[in-house]
Amino acid sequence: MRKNIVAGNWKMNKTLQEGTALAKELQAALTGKVINCDVIICSPFIHLASINEIVDGKSVKSGAQNCADKVSGAYTGEVSAAMVASTGAKYVILGHSERRAYYGETNAILKEKVKLALENNLTPIFCIGEVLAEREAGKQNEVVKKQITEGLFDLSAEDFGKIVLAYEPVWAIGTGKTATSAQAQEMHAFIRQTLVAKYGAAVANETSILYGGSCNKDNAKELFSNPDVDGGLIGGASLKVDAFLPIVEAF
Ligand code: PEP
Numbered sequence: 001m002r003k004n005i006v007a008g009n010w011k012m013n014k015t016l017q018e019g020t021a022l023a024k025e026l027q028a029a030l031t032g033k034v035i036n037c038d039v040i041i042c043s044p045f046i047h048l049a050s051i052n053e054i055v056d057g058k059s060v061k062s063g064a065q066n067c068a069d070k071v072s073g074a075y076t077g078e079v080s081a082a083m084v085a086s087t088g089a090k091y092v093i094l095g096h097s098e099r100r101a102y103y104g105e106t107n108a109i110l111k112e113k114v115k116l117a118l119e120n121n122l123t124p125i126f127c128i129g130e131v132l133a134e135r136e137a138g139k140q141n142e143v144v145k146k147q148i149t150e151g152l153f154d155l156s157a158e159d160f161g162k163i164v165l166a167y168e169p170v171w172a173i174g175t176g177k178t179a180t181s182a183q184a185q186e187m188h189a190f191i192r193q194t195l196v197a198k199y200g201a202a203v204a205n206e207t208s209i210l211y212g213g214s215c216n217k218d219n220a221k222e223l224f225s226n227p228d229v230d231g232g233l234i235g236g237a238s239l240k241v242d243a244f245l246p247i248v249e250a251f
Pocket of ligand 1: 009168172173174175176214215233234235236237
């Protein structure tokens with residue numbers, strides 16, 4: 001059966017000292033605890049090597065929030081998938097709406113990033129989701145299907161089986177406005193059907209589809225109780241253990 005996952009996206013928050021302190025606190029809180037999901041913290045690049053010394057890779061795993069679309073070379077300021085993997089990180093968020101909106105990441109660029117992440121044994125957490133105007137126009141399914149098709153559907157079934165999806169309606173990210181449980185389930189079921197049509201039921205049923213967008217300790221249980229919601233990608237509420245832990249424990 002597919003995995004339940006709760007992944008924290010720290011975004012551009014926490015100094016190295018603050019980040020390592022948070023990772024230590026979370027690891028201590030989860031050590032020896034029975035938890036029913038994989039827990040991942042996706043930190044800024046500069047934290048990765050230190051965090052991978054702290055987390056045990058079992059109860060807490062680590063990931064990056066991005067990687068380059070190039071292998072190596074004269075790309076000042078970029079960090080490659082191989083570099084991310086060399087820190088011990090196992091995951092990488094790709095296609096977050098903030099990367100798409102502020103840094104011009106297109107589906108074509110993301111396709112390259114996904115390929116390089118997989119070549120370096122990183123699991124992409126591939127983000128998809130519509131903006132408010134698209135939802136208001138009833139175009140959310142069309143938008144999400146295009147993001148998945150153009151970003152991922154060149155992959156073989158075997159490689160697609162290594163992908164985690166995160167549905168994040170952009171209007172819900174950082175706004176305090178969560179999708180209703182019914183809206184989340186409806187979209188997740190649509191995504192899974194889209195995967196069935198492309199890769200068949202076996203692959204689709206093994207793919208974890210996370211919800212992201214103002215998920216917190218008060219709404220996580222209801223969101224995660226939906227049959228097609230396999231966990232969450234958590235922004236703001238991942239920055240403090242007492243906000244994040246109850247979301248992990250919602251499973
Ligand atoms: C995110 O950035 O992926 C996210 C879901 O943020 P927030 O939980 O703060 O809405």
